[in-house]
Amino acid sequence: MSFDLVFFGGTGDLTWRKLMPALLQAMRHNKLPEGGRILAVARDERSDDDYRAFIRERFSEVDPSKRPSDEEYARFSAMLHYRRMDLSKPEHYAGLKDWLAERGADTTVLYLATSPHLFPVICEQLGRAGLNRPDIRVVLEKPLGHDLASAQEINRVVRSVFHESQAFRIDHYLGKPAVQNLMALRFGNALFEPLWRRESIANIQITLAESIGVGSRGDYYDGTGALRDMIQNHALQLLTMIAMEPPSTNDADAIRDEKLKVLKSLKPFTAESVARDVVRGQYKAGTVDGKPVPGYLDEVKVPPGSTCETFVALRTEVQNWRWAGVPFYLRTGKRLAARDAQIVVNFREVPHPIFAGTTQANKLVIKLQPEDGLELHLLAAKGSVPSGDHGEVLSPVSLDLDFDKAFPSQRVGAYERLLLDAIAGRLNLFVRSDEQEQAWRWVEPVIDAWAQDTVGPRPYAAGSWGPPAASALVARDGSAWAEEQ
Ligand code: BG6
Numbered sequence: 001m002s003f004d005l006v007f008f009g010g011t012g013d014l015t016w017r018k019l020m021p022a023l024l025q026a027m028r029h030n031k032l033p034e035g036g037r038i039l040a041v042a043r044d045e046r047s048d049d050d051y052r053a054f055i056r057e058r059f060s061e062v063d064p065s066k067r068p069s070d071e072e073y074a075r076f077s078a079m080l081h082y083r084r085m086d087l088s089k090p091e092h093y094a095g096l097k098d099w100l101a102e103r104g105a106d107t108t109v110l111y112l113a114t115s116p117h118l119f120p121v122i123c124e125q126l127g128r129a130g131l132n133r134p135d136i137r138v139v140l141e142k143p144l145g146h147d148l149a150s151a152q153e154i155n156r157v158v159r160s161v162f163h164e165s166q167a168f169r170i171d172h173y174l175g176k177p178a179v180q181n182l183m184a185l186r187f188g189n190a191l192f193e194p195l196w197r198r199e200s201i202a203n204i205q206i207t208l209a210e211s212i213g214v215g216s217r218g219d220y221y222d223g224t225g226a227l228r229d230m231i232q233n234h235a236l237q238l239l240t241m242i243a244m245e246p247p248s249t250n251d252a253d254a255i256r257d258e259k260l261k262v263l264k265s266l267k268p269f270t271a272e273s274v275a276r277d278v279v280r281g282q283y284k285a286g287t288v289d290g291k292p293v294p295g296y297l298d299e300v301k302v303p304p305g306s307t308c309e310t311f312v313a314l315r316t317e318v319q320n321w322r323w324a325g326v327p328f329y330l331r332t333g334k335r336l337a338a339r340d341a342q343i344v345v346n347f348r349e350v351p352h353p354i355f356a357g358t359t360q361a362n363k364l365v366i367k368l369q370p371e372d373g374l375e376l377h378l379l380a381a382k383g384s385v386p387s388g389d390h391g392e393v394l395s396p397v398s399l400d401l402d403f404d405k406a407f408p409s410q411r412v413g414a415y416e417r418l419l420l421d422a423i424a425g426r427l428n429l430f431v432r433s434d435e436q437e438q439a440w441r442w443v444e445p446v447i448d449a450w451a452q453d454t455v456g457p458r459p460y461a462a463g464s465w466g467p468p469a470a471s472a473l474v475a476r477d478g479s480a481w482a483e484e485q
Pocket of ligand 1: 142229
């Protein structure tokens with residue numbers, strides 16, 4: 001199957017940092033369909049060879065394991081092409097159409113890796129040029145809007161040009177192997193599903209912690225903040241995968257219908273519940289990995305006195321029969337103690353303990369990164385002779401499943417997976433417009449409440465787990481974050 005993959009924003013960070021390395025990996029894994037062309041589009045004048053040299057050089061900045069050898073780059077760069085385009089000029093789209101028509105690939109994927117404010121103009125122009133035929137797919141990168149109204153406006157324009165089945169909205173967390181394993185764990189095994197409900201589960205915690213700061217992205221980040229950058233999309237998508245009902249099939253719409261129901265069942269925020277159930281923070285100077293690091297306000301391109309949040313922890317509930325009353329805690333932040341993304345399912349304690357000592361409840365930890373795996377925490381008898389008259393004392397043990405070890409050669413990264421899915425037309429791991437808008441609808445009262453709040457974010461030291469109020473939020477329900485247990 002031949003394909004043409006066009007990157008709008010072809011010289012931007014996302015393209016060289018994530019997309020090109022992902023395609024190179026796909027080539028290494030022999031997963032890239034034969035006969036592919038990759039066309040980068042940007043404003044400046046360059047030849048194909050200039051562009052190939054530019055990408056080659058940029059590879060020196062990506063993870064060493066993802067850098068190509070000379071032989072690999074020769075094969076890879078043969079697919080690369082470059083085209084100058086002014087995105088507002090119809091004749092440039094006509095030129096693109098001719099370039100694509102010269103060969104007539106089976107599939108054309110147009111990847112908008114630009115700033116989202118350009119999405120409407122690009123889509124309109126693509127439509128006018130007739131670059132919206134059914135065999136054409138459009139991939140939209142986050143952030144898809146800034147609030148509900150802007151997301152709706154983007155979706156309105158996208159829908160006026162493309163059918164929903166042609167629109168691939170990326171949330172790269174859905175491409176992480178652990179997320180596909182979550183689906184497999186829940187719906188490919190009979191073991192957990194009977195327990196996956198309020199009767200057995202005490203609470204669920206989703207943590208997306210980063211140890212990096214905002215780096216050179218201060219200007220983008222300051223207009224965004226952790227709520228829009230991580231909670232509205234990545235954390236909520238994970239929550240839907242955890243909480244959804246079993247879909248009737250493994251088809252994109254069957255899955256997305258169930259995810260949408262979860263988003264619609266989330267307890268709506270009010271000004272009072274935002275004050276009680278949402279903690280926002282901003283990092284101050286501190287120490288990360290043994291090195292002193294500056295506070296957020298001292299990062300480049302961050303305006304003085306900014307009240308942008310770099311940390312959010314919140315408590316919510318999914319208001320349906322399966323989950324009524326079960327707290328879902330979501331937490332994300334920059335400059336936290338570790339890079340650690342995981343979902344912890346805390347089960348209820350035994351109803352009637354008969355062993356002395358430890359009475360730790362079971363928990364299932366779904367690890368997304370840095371490693372990708374599953375841990376099931378249990379209590380076990382050591383098999384030694386009990387001392388004194390205490391009887392058997394149980395000890396915590398865990399069953400660990402390391403997917404990198406179990407499937408060493410088949411693991412693919414998030415962007416690699418999602419790019420291959422877009423080329424193949426598989427929509428399962430992409431976000432539908434109604435899901436995305438519902439997620440905005442849910443976070444908006446938080447944005448509104450913060451706009452009225454003069455106190456601003458709570459400080460936390462870089463290298464910590466966020467403001468103490470985040471621990472208090474969970475302690476209030478008699479629980480604790482995983483690292484505090
Ligand atoms: C992006 C955010 O969507 O996800 C970044 O814009 C964040 O701020 C990144 O650093 C985290 O992704 P990952 O895959 O490194 O956890």
